[in-house]
Amino acid sequence: MEKTVYIRLRHRLQIRPNQSILLKDIAQVIADDDIYEKLCELPLYKVTEQDRNIVVIDVMKVIRAITQLFSNLEVQSIGPAQAIVEVVTKKQKVSFPLFLLVWLLLFIGAALAIMNFHEDVSMQAVQLRIYTLITGEVDSKPLIFQIPYSIGLGLGMILFFNHVFKKRLNEEPSPLEVEMFNYQLDLDNYVALKENKESMKHLDDH
Template sequence: MENKVYIRLRHRIQVRPNELIRLGDIAQVITQGIEQNFLCNMPLYQITIQDKTIVVIDIIEIIKKVKDFDPKLTIETFGPPQTLVEVVYEKKKYSVAFFVAIWFLLFVGAALTIMNFHEDVSMQQVHQKLYLLITGEEVKQPLLLQVPYSIGLGLGMILFFNHIFKKRINEEPSPLEVEMFNYQQDLDNYMVMNENKESMKKLDDH
């Protein structure tokens, strides 16, 4: 019976500094005629301080390693041709004062943005005219419209971002999450092209 190995690379994994990456860490492996656990524990790459935060492992490198292990193996690959390895260092702990300062800046910035937008579109005059059309009375502060509008603005932001603090309202991703996903995809593609030495070859390379 022919010995076969089916390899499907993961798109991205996270590792700790100085960690030894094994085949089972970056890929789903199915074997035929060979011990699967033994192959999954095969060392692939040793993370060092020179790697900084991103390492790209190409499928060609994996095939070479597997062939060195057993030249008679037939290898079939699926999925992405590279795996992005993100080296996660210990995060610095920030003080409560720093958190409060950042929260305050974001709150004031968002409030000023909303107020400037309403000033640009003359929202107060719009409410005054609507109140005049509905009630026939002219007032400077039509609270009957402004209060429900303010509450609806907050509820609309919650529905738009699909989160109440860390709790998700439903399974549908918010527009912000979709944009962050697209940004991460573009960033990963950039990393693959620039960090993978095999993806580009210059004229002076031999």
């Protein structure tokens, strides 16, 4: 009697250089108990130095390896057709001077962006006008209005990005995190199509 195995490829996987990729690493597997352990330990790919930092494993390659091991199995694939394997090398520690330089550049860039925006919309003139309308007085430096506005601007940025350093304020993702997530999805889709040799066939291929 033919048995059925269900596999679901993981979207992204991190692995060390020169490490073998097993089926349990790259996919979730549902199978009978008598073959489950053997399936999970099935080697699919050996990472080499030529692979650099990205390897794409196609579901057809996974099904081929499973059916070669168990010819009487019916394999049902659920989910994505490719799994992206990221080869992670040992991370180098970031030097403090480099961190300080990047932080300084970002700080100055953000400050210039805020100041240029305020200049474009004539924020100072608007604040002076609002202060005059509320108090009936003319003041060239209404600090009682400008200081709370500056504090509110900083608090608003914290609420917008939903982070205070590494601490998250709530479980809702920030707009920046959503944009980064969408960018990562587009990047993964590009890599899956570009790096997957089995998804392309050229005229010179035989």
